[in-house]
Amino acid sequence: MLSASFSNQKVSIVAEEDVQTLSNSDSVGLLTAVVNTVNECLAEAPKYGLQSPKEALGTSQILEAISRCNSTGGRNGRHWVLDPVDGTLGFVRGDQYAVALALIEEGKVVIGVLGCPNYPRKKEWLNHHQSYQSMPKMSDTSDTWEKGCVLYAQRGSGEAWMQPLIHGNKKHTWSNSAQRVQVSAIDDPALATFCEPVEKANTNHSFTAGVAHSMGLNKQPLRVHSMVKYAAIARGDAEIFMKFAQSGYKEKIWDHAAGVIIVEEAGGVVTDAGGHPLDFSGVCT
Numbered sequence: 001m002l003s004a005s006f007s008n009q010k011v012s013i014v015a016e017e018d019v020q021t022l023s024n025s026d027s028v029g030l031l032t033a034v035v036n037t038v039n040e041c042l043a044e045a046p047k048y049g050l051q052s053p054k055e056a057l058g059t060s061q062i063l064e065a066i067s068r069c070n071s072t073g074g075r076n077g078r079h080w081v082l083d084p085v086d087g088t089l090g091f092v093r094g095d096q097y098a099v100a101l102a103l104i105e106e107g108k109v110v111i112g113v114l115g116c117p118n119y120p121r122k123k124e125w126l127n128h129h130q131s132y133q134s135m136p137k138m139s140d141t142s143d144t145w146e147k148g149c150v151l152y153a154q155r156g157s158g159e160a161w162m163q164p165l166i167h168g169n170k171k172h173t174w175s176n177s178a179q180r181v182q183v184s185a186i187d188d189p190a191l192a193t194f195c196e197p198v199e200k201a202n203t204n205h206s207f208t209a210g211v212a213h214s215m216g217l218n219k220q221p222l223r224v225h226s227m228v229k230y231a232a233i234a235r236g237d238a239e240i241f242m243k244f245a246q247s248g249y250k251e252k253i254w255d256h257a258a259g260v261i262i263v264e265e266a267g268g269v270v271t272d273a274g275g276h277p278l279d280f281s282g283v284c285t
């Protein structure tokens, strides 16, 4: 779809997944499920103002599309950065996960789109984890959406937007239903909530607790899987996001690009532990 939207240009896509597992002879069932799901999604495209392919895509076309996402990015040119499922653990648990797409030009993120299918209507439900599936459901006929949103922002616009997910058979009404989001106005540390990864393998919880204490943050941390943490900051549902990975771990650009630009355009600031902007110009190997 990206290629079709840019006059069938060969687009450079940096992405986490590859076709290795899907191409194994013992993955036939998985591959069939992927092909069916892709075609089901593509058939829904007109609902969102996009064109569906004239006929369903075959296995080889889908494998070819995935294997095209093998760019290593870099300092020069234009690169799309895709994380089809960020927070795999959250996804498997029926908890928070995100679908993230960003555009990087000359090493700078210029567009970010972050889909958060399980973002709950009430922010208090964000860290419900295992009990998430027992959350109340709203009826299909209700005007209020129960969960799910897409956030997006363009560099320099000074605006970040949130489109509630479309449920049931409703049509896409972009201009009417997108709402502007802004970071929280709270500047008193005692009233601020900070987010961090759920898994202790992905951050140092005791170190963040120490930093939080020295900053005067009193509230319990909001532990949320995936880039939904960036979404929570951009929407003003939390004030701070801290992550301190073990030494040696190299952060991946697809785990941050979309979230960073959305938070920045929503009025927030994102830096590394040294206070420097994150670097999206490296080559991904």
Ligand SMILES: Nc1ncnc2c1ncn2[C@@H]1O[C@H](COP(=O)(O)OS(=O)(=O)O)[C@@H](OP(=O)(O)O)[C@H]1O
Binding pocket: 016, 083, 085, 086, 087, 088, 089, 090, 196, 197, 198, 199, 200, 201, 202, 203, 224, 225, 226, 227, 245, 246, 249, 255
């Ligand atoms: N320190 C460290 N070590 C190994 N892997 C790491 C680390 N930090 C983040 N990740 C990758 O980032 C994704 C989830 O990160 P989160 O920050 O959301 O963590 S958590 O799920 O809340 O615990 C998840 O990637 P996905 O594959 O996109 O799910 C993790 O593989």
Ligand SMILES: [Mg+2]
Binding pocket: 016, 083, 085, 086, 087, 254, 255
């Ligand atoms: Mg990821």
